[in-house]
Amino acid sequence: MYYLPFFINLQKKQIVIIGGGKVAERRLLRLLPFRENIIIVSPSLTESLRQLVDLHNISWVQTKCHLDHFKKADLIVVATNDPVTNKYVIEHAPSSAWINATHQAECGNIHFPVTIQKGKLQIAISTGGASPILAKKIKNSIEADIPDQYEQYIDFLFEARQLIKKLSISQPTKKQLLQEIVEKPVYSQKEQQAWIEKFKRQM
Template sequence: MNYLPFFLNMQNKQIVIIGGGKVAERRLIRLLPFKENITLVSPTSTESLYQLIHSHKILWLQTKCHLDHFKKADVIVIATNDPITNQYVMKNAPSTAWINAAHQAEAGNMHFPIAIQKGKLQIAISTGGASPILAKKLKKSVEAELPDQYEQYVDFLFEARQLIKQLNITPPTKKKLLHEIVEKPIYTQKEQQAWIENLKKQM
């Protein structure tokens, strides 16, 4: 397996989704946080995809795929059931593009793992194509372990870490404080605010 899990900064990345079916719809849903940079190319679409396109104001080129549509793309999602179109895109895609090929996963150079996101916390799960069912099962198990307050808690950890880094104390003491708020989680907003205020007083 030649894939390395990592997170890609999608700011200003041009995304092209080619296809108008269920797979294109699923990929679009995953990429909606970057909707300003998405272009969808397909002569037709499913009704549910059509609703997504219009409710999120996605740029939809209602035509057959052409080189001009993806020659400057940073991320290309190939999600058609037309082998000729799929092969055309694979052959002509920019060498620098990240390509997700739904028709033949190994033909592309990126996959969409099962993902869990709670604010700044992101967890990706993949079985390398061995069992999507297992990946979904693992997602449910992980989600069940995360308290409802976890998004707020991670935001608290972020703010606390920024303040601790600025304190005039030794590196080991900073490390001890960082470990403390993870080993003994502080979930209530009142306690978090008190902790932050205490750090600010030490600055």
């Protein structure tokens, strides 16, 4: 099965996590930026998951799941150890929903990749479920090559790009300027500020 990698904003999407164990907890941790839209459906929760739910004020429906819990969901995470429940959710999920089937990846239509995040920089790594261990190994290899200053540096690149777009210069010159600060990275915060001030004076 072919999967198209992309980044999505789930800010206004309904997210339903079905399950109350360790796997559900891992998924919740990944989805916490959208905590206001999350509902967990499970008769019980592990102690650590219960603490997360209480800490972040996550909605918890304390019962076995049925169709009403997920029929309007945009993203459904199937994370139980009950084959009957898992099968029921997969078979009755809305056709428009994204489904992450943690028990059997091919039963769903999305995977949660291993990710690296440094501020605005995001890198997703997936082996299509073939080897999560290899995905983590690749992650560690990439992280070792990313300078510690990258988060601040990418914020600088963002500011520089917004500034250069406003300059009254040709498009090729704009592209050349942006290329230069990538080919010759400016990591020092002092040098970044000097670079920004230089071009602000040209506006």
